[in-house]
Amino acid sequence: MSGATKRAREHSETWVGYRQELPRYRTDISRWNRARATDNAAVSNSPSTTQPRTAQPRTAQPRAAIVVGASSGIGAALVRQLAADGYDVCAIARRADKLSELEPPAGAGGRIVTRAHDVTDTAAIPELFEEIVRELGGGLDLIVYAAGIMPAVGPEEYDTEKDLSQLEVNLGGCIAWCNEAARLFRTQRRGTIVGIGSIAGDRGRKGSPAYATTKAGMATYLEALRNRLAEARVHVLTVKPGFVDTDMTRGMDGLFWLISADDAARTILKAAHNRFWSTRYVPLRWWAVGTVIRAIPSFLFRRLNI
Amino acid sequence: MGAEGNGRGPRSSYEYVEGWGMAVGAHARVLRPRSAEEVARAFATARGEGTSIGLRGSGCSYGDASVNAGGHVLDVTRMNRVLAFDPETGVADLESGVTIEQLWKHILPLGFWPKVVSGTMFPTVAGATAMNIHGKNNFKVGTFGDCVQEFDIVLPSGELRTCSRTSEPDLFHAAIGGFGMLGCMTRVRLETKRVHSGEIEVRGVSAHDLAEMMQVFEDEKASADYLVGWIDCFGAEENAGRGLVHVARYLAPGDDPQPEKTLRVAHQELPANILGVIPKSEMWRFLRLFNNDLGWRFVCGVKHQLGRLEGMRGWYRQPHAAFNFLLDYVPNWKFAYGRTGGRGLIQYQSFLPKETALDAYREMLALCHARGHVSYLGVLKRHRPDPFWMTHACDGWSLALDFKVTPENRASLWETCDELTRIVLDAGGKFYFAKDLVLGHLAMLRAFPTEQREAFLALKRRLDPDALLQTNLWRRVFAPDECLTARP
Numbered sequence: 033m034s035g036a037t038k039r040a041r042e043h044s045e046t047w048v049g050y051r052q053e054l055p056r057y058r059t060d061i062s063r064w065n066r067a068r069a070t071d072n073a074a075v076s077n078s079p080s081t082t083q084p085r086t087a088q089p090r091t092a093q094p095r096a097a098i099v100v101g102a103s104s105g106i107g108a109a110l111v112r113q114l115a116a117d118g119y120d121v122c123a124i125a126r127r128a129d130k131l132s133e134l135e136p137p138a139g140a141g142g143r144i145v146t147r148a149h150d151v152t153d154t155a156a157i158p159e160l161f162e163e164i165v166r167e168l169g170g171g172l173d174l175i176v177y178a179a180g181i182m183p184a185v186g187p188e189e190y191d192t193e194k195d196l197s198q199l200e201v202n203l204g205g206c207i208a209w210c211n212e213a214a215r216l217f218r219t220q221r222r223g224t225i226v227g228i229g230s231i232a233g234d235r236g237r238k239g240s241p242a243y244a245t246t247k248a249g250m251a252t253y254l255e256a257l258r259n260r261l262a263e264a265r266v267h268v269l270t271v272k273p274g275f276v277d278t279d280m281t282r283g284m285d286g287l288f289w290l291i292s293a294d295d296a297a298r299t300i301l302k303a304a305h306n307r308f309w310s311t312r313y314v315p316l317r318w319w320a321v322g323t324v325i326r327a328i329p330s331f332l333f334r335r336l337n338i
Numbered sequence: 339m340g341a342e343g344n345g346r347g348p349r350s351s352y353e354y355v356e357g358w359g360m361a362v363g364a365h366a367r368v369l370r371p372r373s374a375e376e377v378a379r380a381f382a383t384a385r386g387e388g389t390s391i392g393l394r395g396s397g398c399s400y401g402d403a404s405v406n407a408g409g410h411v412l413d414v415t416r417m418n419r420v421l422a423f424d425p426e427t428g429v430a431d432l433e434s435g436v437t438i439e440q441l442w443k444h445i446l447p448l449g450f451w452p453k454v455v456s457g458t459m460f461p462t463v464a465g466a467t468a469m470n471i472h473g474k475n476n477f478k479v480g481t482f483g484d485c486v487q488e489f490d491i492v493l494p495s496g497e498l499r500t501c502s503r504t505s506e507p508d509l510f511h512a513a514i515g516g517f518g519m520l521g522c523m524t525r526v527r528l529e530t531k532r533v534h535s536g537e538i539e540v541r542g543v544s545a546h547d548l549a550e551m552m553q554v555f556e557d558e559k560a561s562a563d564y565l566v567g568w569i570d571c572f573g574a575e576e577n578a579g580r581g582l583v584h585v586a587r588y589l590a591p592g593d594d595p596q597p598e599k600t601l602r603v604a605h606q607e608l609p610a611n612i613l614g615v616i617p618k619s620e621m622w623r624f625l626r627l628f629n630n631d632l633g634w635r636f637v638c639g640v641k642h643q644l645g646r647l648e649g650m651r652g653w654y655r656q657p658h659a660a661f662n663f664l665l666d667y668v669p670n671w672k673f674a675y676g677r678t679g680g681r682g683l684i685q686y687q688s689f690l691p692k693e694t695a696l697d698a699y700r701e702m703l704a705l706c707h708a709r710g711h712v713s714y715l716g717v718l719k720r721h722r723p724d725p726f727w728m729t730h731a732c733d734g735w736s737l738a739l740d741f742k743v744t745p746e747n748r749a750s751l752w753e754t755c756d757e758l759t760r761i762v763l764d765a766g767g768k769f770y771f772a773k774d775l776v777l778g779h780l781a782m783l784r785a786f787p788t789e790q791r792e793a794f795l796a797l798k799r800r801l802d803p804d805a806l807l808q809t810n811l812w813r814r815v816f817a818p819d820e821c822l823t824a825r826p
Contacts, residue, residue, distance in 0.1 A: 158350070158351060158352070161352060162352040162367060165352060165365070166365075170364075170365045171354070171365060212351070212352070215351045215352070215353055216351075216352055216353055216354065216365075219353040219354040219355065219356070220354040221677050221678060222678060263670075265677065265678070
């Protein structure tokens with residue numbers, strides 16, 4: 033016992049008289065006790081102590097992540113990867129049956145919790161977000177928005193319903209989920225937001241006009257978020273994958289440099305942990321392609337079939 | 339619930355809520371009602387859920403006065419309309435979330451200035467009333483509560499009451515300084531002061547030690563409107579308590595040749611650059627380099643020498659905002675104490691009666707040196723008593739000490755504060771909940787007079803029998819824990 037603690041103990045024992053004056057304020061002691069337990073946690077587990085002081089404890093502390101659009105493809109691979117890295121992950125997808133296939137990795141890994149949710153139901157998101165973060169332990173370190181649809185569009189097809197549905201899922205859902213995360217991350221002054229965009233968003237191609245629009249919109253929205261949250265040290269990453277072997281690309285012609293979803297997930301998480309990246313092509317060689325494609329003047333681009 | 343605020347209740351979101359000093363915080367659902375009805379509805383919903391609610395204004399309390407771990411937080415900043423202002427009498431009717439900044443910008447062009455302002459312009463009027471804040475003129479005009487004429491308060495039962503000194507005097511005197519434990523204020527009627535210029539006359543007086551500084555206060559007390567002392571806490575032995583007193587007084591009618599010019603809000607702007615080059619929004623990054631014992635020893639030493647020069651300068655004029663809102667000169671300066679990982683600062687402010695203050699403060703400054711926890715900023719102010727039940731003010735002095743908190747020094751800093759608390763209590767001192775993060779239950783029992791404390795608790799029990807309104811502060815200080823300080 034240190035000298036000061038001992039003195040404190042002795043001193044308080046001389047104040048027996050004060051103990052009799054304790055306020056009788058015990059009408060709802062259960063609520064009181066519950067709250068006091070959380071207070072103590074709040075002081076000792078505030079982001080302070082969960083945050084790394086040296087390089088080591090970063091992996092030792094439990095971390096929490098949300099992946100939206102986790103039933104297949106890159107999203108599912110990210111969930112597996114994050115859980116293997118020790119994150120407690122919440123996997124969100126529309127198809128509940130697909131979610132049940134996400135098995136936590138064997139050995140030392142984080143928990144996986146699942147929620148069935150349709151991202152077009154934006155009114156439900158604030159409540160769901162709070163519920164999930166509480167279940168993950170109160171704080172959040174990472175959110176990945178990987179939900180996206182790309183229905184095939186015929187060369188002479190101009191279908192408003194089809195186009196707007198992509199807007200709702202790819203862009204509307206992204207904005208709704210990122211806004212919730214942004215409020216939390218801004219006040220925590222830490223956190224990482226990852227949006228899975230696409231190289232398709234770099235130009236308006238002939239092939240999939242609405243899809244390209246949503247991905248371009250996502251990139252712009254995430255850029256704005258990055259700038260708004262810079263003061264709060266929140267990292268916002270736009271990922272632009274090339275061709276990844278998922279349901280979305282299955283059966284498409286002319287694919288090259290195809291990588292597996294697991295490889296993509298590994299690269300994405302590496303970039304998410306490195307503040308250097310604000311936009312990351314996956315794999316990196318697509319950056320060269322993207323730069324060239326973005327530089328092609330419009331009068332030429334409209335004559336090309338890329 | 340819902341971020342859209344869909345008729346069912348106030349807007350809400352899930353956030354991390356922390357004290358201004360960043361040393362404490364917790365995740366919570368934050369409700370942002372826009373009317374008294376929504377406040378009542380939020381109370382009813384929380385009661386239904388079995389959850390407590392903590393009230394919060396701008397979150398400018400250093401400690402845990404607006405943090406409620408495990409419960410919801412009700413943030414009043416969305417209710418921020420100036421309802422009425424009478425340019426004849428200077429009485430303002432304000433919604434609870436109106437900030438001091440909004441208030442002064444509204445009334446200064448009409449020739450008025452808030453009677454009491456804090457060192458920062460961001461607190462809300464409801465927060466300022468509930469914490470009963472004070473300014474550099476406490477010795478002259480009292481606390482913020484002294485200029486409140488009337489307020490509306492939503493009780494935990496959902497009932498809306500209007501309180502003033504004549505109607506509901508008990509609730510009026512208990513809720514002012516009642517740190518949001520009796521109900522949520524939704525409207526505050528405030529007196530303001532007529533000013534004849536947008537500027538104020540200021541003079542610096544350098545002091546070699548604490549006794550000299552207190553003597554300056556006593557000499558100037560009768561004629562000054564504002565008095566504040568900066569203390570270089572690195573001064574030890576015969577230099578203990580050295581520093582600079584700023585004496586300020588309002589200008590009389592006619593002293594300012596162009597009042598219509600100086601009363602403009604644009605004239606009040608704080609300087610955009612510091613030393614002419616560093617943009618002030620990035621200044622904290624620069625300060626961070628100095629934010630250690632050696633750096634502050636240097637900064638304080640230089641400031642003290644500059645203060646001696648300022649002492650020879652005589653009277654000069656400064657806009658009201660520039661004189662009052664010193665804490666807003668460098669935006670986010672608290673980040674110099676670290677932005678992550680339990681880093682931050684606490685302010686230990688103790689109030690002592692005038693008879694015992696000098697010796698006790700000398701002892702405290704020496705103790706800080708002995709324990710290796712030297713405050714980077716010390717501020718001395720003079721106070722006068724007021725009629726509010728849980729008030730911190732007394733006929734005496736206050737010394738505010740800023741301490742850097744890191745995960746490493748937390749335990750030892752709290753122990754040092756424990757020792758400081760003993761000195762304060764033995765000298766008959768009091769504490770101030772807007773600053774505190776270290777007191778324990780026994781210290782509160784000794785610091786506040788039994789009769790007022792019991793009356794306050796009885797009122798709390800009557801108005802809020804199931805303890806709907808709670809904060810970390812409330813549980814820490816009023817919970818039956820037998821310790822002096824709340825250990826980290």
